[in-house]
Amino acid sequence: MSAIFRSMDCVLDVSGLRMRYGQTDVLAGVSFTAGRGEVLALLGPNGAGKTTTIEILEGFRMRSAGRVSVLGTDPAHGGEAWRARTGVVLQSWRDHSRWQVRELLAHLGRYYAPYSTPGLTRPWDVDDLLATVGLSEHARKRVRTLSGGQRRRLDVAIGIVGRPELLFLDEPTAGFDPQARREFHDVVHRLADREQATILLTTHDLDEAERLADRILILAGGAIIADGSADQLSRAMSTRCEVRWSRDGQRFVHAADDATAFVRDLFRQYGESIQDLEVRRTSLEETYMALVREAENSGPRRLTAVAA
């Protein structure tokens, strides 16, 4: 996405966001932007301030300082029309336990009807939505009888029933088994493809961020220390590669700063006798752990190389 296009179509624009609780600065200058249709993962260890950040953007919490624009509006002063364009899925819900699934979804959808635009009919058709999140056969069940994974998919359904232009998901899969997690990821993919919605999700699970997001923002030490695609991040962080090959039945391993040059030399020297060549970049997992460790020990250092 080009810089100009993004600035025209900017859904989230955060700069210098600060949040202080008592004497502690939890957020010490968070800055990032998101364009229309992007799926962003805010990744960070527990206590990094992900929930704080997302709740400020949702308009549920007042910030200490900084400039925040969500769909062109300061969330601290977002009115009901602004609210209608956002969708919120919190870390955990237990509400409306006595309601039937379909009844609840239909009821909450009603509030969005006046906010339809010529290009976008609100709310989402309830039966269609139930099918999208895979809850059709549970439509008449009471909410409290749903399993953890089903409840979470209902939460997402409620979050998107108004067909939001921007959806917030806070740790959407915390406490899921692998099966539920995979089903959930499918729902998010479907949503991003079909609805062209911008999605900001938080997670402390790198694997999840990699699977779901176009872009990963790493939050540690109170600031965004890295911002880019999974690929860009590991490229920027890992300057070293591990090169493995075999020659004449013997195996070799070499750590190289410039793997391309090294391999070029290798072939020039030995030509066809090189076999089983393997070049492996440091894994994103290792990258992430190193970044977080560094930020927590010596304060945030932004990886300017990938700050897009």
Next chain:
Amino acid sequence: MNPRLLAVRAGLSRGGIELRQTLTSPTDLITFVLMTGGFLAAMLSARHTLLPGTAVSLGTSRLVSVLALDVGMYAVLWMADRLVGDREDGTLLRAKAIPHGMLGYLVGKVVSISAQVLIAVAATLLAGAFLVAGLAIGSPGGWLTLAWVLVLGLLATLPLGAVLGSLFPNTRTTALIFLVLGGLAAISGIFYPITRLPVFLQWTGQVFPLYWLGLGMRSALLPHAMAVVEVGHSWRQPATVAVLLAWAIAGLVLAPVVLRRMARRESGSRVAARREKAMRG
């Protein structure tokens, strides 16, 4: 359609759904039946005891007291309790996350709790009409009085419940509201004429809507001669209207301010923190 108007309409149907949930929930029904049943038993046991110097039985007078408590005490208590419960489980936060959701939520609450109170009143009245003698119902004037006492009473008490519900931190503390209201009932002339109390307690009792609700109920349902035991030997209907209206206006002005302040402070982390605390302690 206007979003506010639509939210009000959504709130009306929300109230209907909540009422249906209460009426089909075994626990709620059992609580309700035990409560009403207890009151009925108290009425029946005293139905042949005449109040001295009158043609009205003690049972009849108790029935009228129960009606006053339905509106003056349970409306406040239910409203406060639901609000605290809904804040605790995140229902309120959900309302906040959708456009005009708080408006719909409140309309729904008012509808479902009003309906619940009216059902309790109707059940008590119906049982009483068959079981105790001396009830002055059947006159158009009596019905009319009962109607305005109920409407003004709910207007005075529901916002009060909403304010209390916004101020109390969790469902364990709402028992305190019950105790306070019970104490208030003791000085509100519900169980015996307020004129028997020391003067300063009489004045205290007459500040709150519960006394006036009771007085209004008695004026609607007891023979006119019974007014002799009241303050000033009169039903004081104009004063009843004035005081209940004053409480209603005060509540309707105050409740939105307090509710808004409470709702503004709600966030996912607050809900989660409260839950953690509740699970630990």
